[in-house]
Amino acid sequence: MKRVLIAEGSEEMAALFRAELPEHEILIHPPEAVGAPVDYMVVGRPSAGFMAARPEVKLILSLNAGIEHLLRSGEIAEQTPIVRMVDSGLAEGMTEWVLAEALAWHRNIRLYERFQRDHRWQPQAEKLAHERLVTILGAGALGTPVARHFVAFGFKTRVWSRSGRAVEGAETFAGNEGLIPAVTGADIVVNLLPLTAETRDIAEARLFSAQAKGGFFINGARGGHVVDADLIAAVDSGQLSGAVLDVFRVEPLPESDPFWRHPDIRVSPHVAAPTHPRIAVVEIARNIKRFERGEAIPHLVDKARGY
Numbered sequence: 001m002k003r004v005l006i007a008e009g010s011e012e013m014a015a016l017f018r019a020e021l022p023e024h025e026i027l028i029h030p031p032e033a034v035g036a037p038v039d040y041m042v043v044g045r046p047s048a049g050f051m052a053a054r055p056e057v058k059l060i061l062s063l064n065a066g067i068e069h070l071l072r073s074g075e076i077a078e079q080t081p082i083v084r085m086v087d088s089g090l091a092e093g094m095t096e097w098v099l100a101e102a103l104a105w106h107r108n109i110r111l112y113e114r115f116q117r118d119h120r121w122q123p124q125a126e127k128l129a130h131e132r133l134v135t136i137l138g139a140g141a142l143g144t145p146v147a148r149h150f151v152a153f154g155f156k157t158r159v160w161s162r163s164g165r166a167v168e169g170a171e172t173f174a175g176n177e178g179l180i181p182a183v184t185g186a187d188i189v190v191n192l193l194p195l196t197a198e199t200r201d202i203a204e205a206r207l208f209s210a211q212a213k214g215g216f217f218i219n220g221a222r223g224g225h226v227v228d229a230d231l232i233a234a235v236d237s238g239q240l241s242g243a244v245l246d247v248f249r250v251e252p253l254p255e256s257d258p259f260w261r262h263p264d265i266r267v268s269p270h271v272a273a274p275t276h277p278r279i280a281v282v283e284i285a286r287n288i289k290r291f292e293r294g295e296a297i298p299h300l301v302d303k304a305r306g307y
Helices: 011-020 068-073 088-106 109-117 143-153 175-183 205-210 228-237 277-293
Strands: 003-007 025-029 040-043 059-062 133-137 156-161 171-174 188-191 215-219 240-245 265-267
Touching: 003 011, 011 025, 011 277, 040 277, 059 277, 088 109, 088 143, 088 188, 088 215, 088 240, 088 277, 133 143, 133 175, 143 156, 156 175, 171 175, 175 205, 205 228, 228 240, 228 265
Parallel strands: 003 025, 003 040, 040 059, 133 156, 133 188, 156 171, 188 215, 215 240, 240 265
Antiparallel strands: none
């Protein structure tokens, strides 16, 4: 019987796996002390040494879309394949969060909340969607559906990615030479890129300066994409009117971090696209069955690219 080990899982998740994989033994760590070899490992953010102690694993299945922490650990053998978590729940969650934050800024809702606290009746100039330009950084499993929704709402939409993948209704930009043109004049920039050596620190002073004066920045990808000091400087100078961040270089965000106290930067605790167990388990089980049938598995990590 093949064994599936869930790192830091729950009995609820184990029950879901047992329903999907009745011919497999499902183990949880902790609390179970697992001495026998396991075939598959389901991981989120495992503790140091956890993966290194399981060199026999044939396939690692991530509970998260981001896998840079797994690669950075150095505990996974080069020949061991890793599968990113890409399911409808992640995409739906991210799309909802990005649109909620973008529309709240677009229609001055956050500003009016502040005015209400001060008892200020102060109407602002309002724009319609077709008068706004939105740039999505990333055209993958998260960036593509987000871009499609902006297009559907009527926003002028651009998409930038390394490969130049097209999204219907959006203007496409690609490669290093296309980054600044993609964000030039953008009212809203949304970062949904994977974190790699090429994309680390990509959201920095030059990018913010290219946006429309008074623009808005949304980060739902990884904290390592943003040069924090440059973002704060762009907001303080008025180049950007604000930002919303769901991810950070250090999580949980330390109490001393200036993002907590900044009046124009909103913080959420890495909740934009949480993993929904009932959806995720079905997708992971499908990939285990594909692996056992010798079929191609979608969203295998290219370790050279870092995602």
